Amino acid sequence: MDDHALDAAEAAYVAERLVAAEAEGDERVVEAALRPRTLDDVVGQERVREQLGLLLDAARARGGVPDHVLLSGPPGLGKTTLAMIIAAEMDAPLRLTSGPALTHAGDLAAVLSGLNEGDVLFVDEIHRTARPAEEMLYMAMEDFRVDVVIGKGPGATAIPLEIPPFTLVGATTRAGLLPGPLRDRFGLTAHLEYYDPPELDRIVRRSAGLLGVELRPDGSAEIAGRSRGTPRIANRLLRRVRDYAQVRADGVLTRPVAQAALDLFEVDASGLDRLDRAVLDALCRKFGGGPVGLSTLAVAVSEERETVEEVAEPFLVRLGLLARTPRGRIATPAAWAHLGLAAPAGQWGDAALFGTVTEE
Numbered sequence: 001m002d003d004h005a006l007d008a009a010e011a012a013y014v015a016e017r018l019v020a021a022e023a024e025g026d027e028r029v030v031e032a033a034l035r036p037r038t039l040d041d042v043v044g045q046e047r048v049r050e051q052l053g054l055l056l057d058a059a060r061a062r063g064g065v066p067d068h069v070l071l072s073g074p075p076g077l078g079k080t081t082l083a084m085i086i087a088a089e090m091d092a093p094l095r096l097t098s099g100p101a102l103t104h105a106g107d108l109a110a111v112l113s114g115l116n117e118g119d120v121l122f123v124d125e126i127h128r129t130a131r132p133a134e135e136m137l138y139m140a141m142e143d144f145r146v147d148v149v150i151g152k153g154p155g156a157t158a159i160p161l162e163i164p165p166f167t168l169v170g171a172t173t174r175a176g177l178l179p180g181p182l183r184d185r186f187g188l189t190a191h192l193e194y195y196d197p198p199e200l201d202r203i204v205r206r207s208a209g210l211l212g213v214e215l216r217p218d219g220s221a222e223i224a225g226r227s228r229g230t231p232r233i234a235n236r237l238l239r240r241v242r243d244y245a246q247v248r249a250d251g252v253l254t255r256p257v258a259q260a261a262l263d264l265f266e267v268d269a270s271g272l273d274r275l276d277r278a279v280l281d282a283l284c285r286k287f288g289g290g291p292v293g294l295s296t297l298a299v300a301v302s303e304e305r306e307t308v309e310e311v312a313e314p315f316l317v318r319l320g321l322l323a324r325t326p327r328g329r330i331a332t333p334a335a336w337a338h339l340g341l342a343a344p345a346g347q348w349g350d351a352a353l354f355g356t357v358t359e360e
Contacts, residue, residue, distance in 0.1 A: 018240065018265050019233050019273045028317050034207050034235055037088060038113045043206070043231075044199035045078065047191040055188055056089050057223045065118050066090065067187025068168040074314075076232030077192040079171035080124065086169055086337065087120040097119045099128035108133040110162065117164035124180050126170035126195030127177040134182060141168055184191070194318075197221070197244060198307035203231050204238050207255070218255035224264055228271040228315055240265055245326075251322055252316055270319065270338065275303065275312050275337075283331045284339055291328030 031048035036042045039049050039056075052069070059066040069086065071079040087094035095115065102108050103125070115121060123129065129137065140146050144163045170186065172178060183189070195203070201224040207304075208215035215238075223241060238253075244261030245253050267273045282300040283290055298305040316322040321335040336343035 014298060016114065018236060018267055019228055019271060019315075034210055035084065037085065039085055039089065042078070042081070042085070043202045044195045045192055048082070048192060051188060051190055052086065059090065064168045065165045068176065068185060069170070070175075070178075070186040070189045071169065071171045071185065071192065072189065073192030074194070074230070075173055076230040077194070078231060080122070082190075082192075083120065083122040083169040083171065085165070086167070087122075090118065090167070092118045092120050092136055092167075095119055096124070096131065097122070098124040099126045102133040103130045105132040105136045106148075108136050108140075112146060112163050113161060114240075115164060115166045117166070119164075119166045120169055121166055122169045122171070124171045125173065126182075127172045127174050134179070138185060156167060169358055196229075197224045200224035200227050200229070200231065200234045204234050207235050207238055208242075211238070213238070213245075213253060214251060215253040216255070219253040219258045222255045222258040222262070223253075226267050226269060226271045233271075236264060236267075237267065238289075271315070272338075275301070275307075276316060278303075279308060279312050280314065280331065280335050280339060282334055283322070283342055285330060289336065289344055290330040293327055293328045297329055 031296065036057075039053055042049055048071075055066050055069070069083075071082055073079060084094055093116070095111065097111055102111075108129075111121065136146050137159075140163055143166040144165055146161050146163065148159045148161050168186075175183075175191070201220050204220040204223050204227075205215060219241070223237050224234060225238055241253055241258045241261040244264065245251050245257050248260075249257045250259065262268075268277070272280075279297065282297060283292060286300055287297075293304050294309055298308045301308065313324070315324060316335075317324065319334070320332055321338060323330045323332055331343075333343045
């Protein structure tokens, strides 16, 4: 399935999920207040922080601009935050755009022509940039110039446009979709990993301090453990627990309060929500653990095929609760245990059932 398979209806469903890693609407404003401002403020991602720190220190020592940076990884891990930090550390303006907005070469030319020397240009979801704009980007990154074509047909004229040295920061959730010529023009490619519970615990405690929330250590640990390794989700759960504590408790976020709040919002101890559990429940109770085809599974949970594949399955696979095989989806022993059920004897002993794990 291509990158544009999420239609408007599915995007709306993603926006409603408390554990969705994407940010929608007014949440972006709240996120801005919680973002770290410097590399020293960033929790986790030690390797990426060290790489970026070295890159920026070297650029400052030379009095030049840093190399272009590609940040890859799942949504919600801090790619936009790191782009803002790069600009702040270099004391440079940050210009923001996105791959879907660059549908023509002229769109990119308009953005590039407005850059000043040392500016940081952030292109979110850069893998979705249209091919004409992408080809123009090659020259801009390498030679700091582009050729703007005026007119059409035999009378068309290419006018060279010089661009001041700048730093491109690209962010992508699908690094494999980037063409090789574009990927090779980045001086640094950094991949962001999911966060460990102790790191998320520190993030939750930091955010609670910024929000003025009284948070107990056991409460922050409970929120961190249900956050699916993603800071954006951790901050969202913190805000919902804060609401619960203000309305139904004494305003203090303890473990019992966090458990009650997140149970109310249907986020269990492993971070699974209603859709995740519905998929597992259908797979185990209705289909005996599988194998079952994706379309059949989607019908069983009354969701679109793309919603199940793109929204629910990645986390279930990451937790080892579900396996994708050539013959269909299979519930692992851990899935049966999560539902409090006994797995059928011998299901995982049939090697021919699984073959090579596939994305089909």
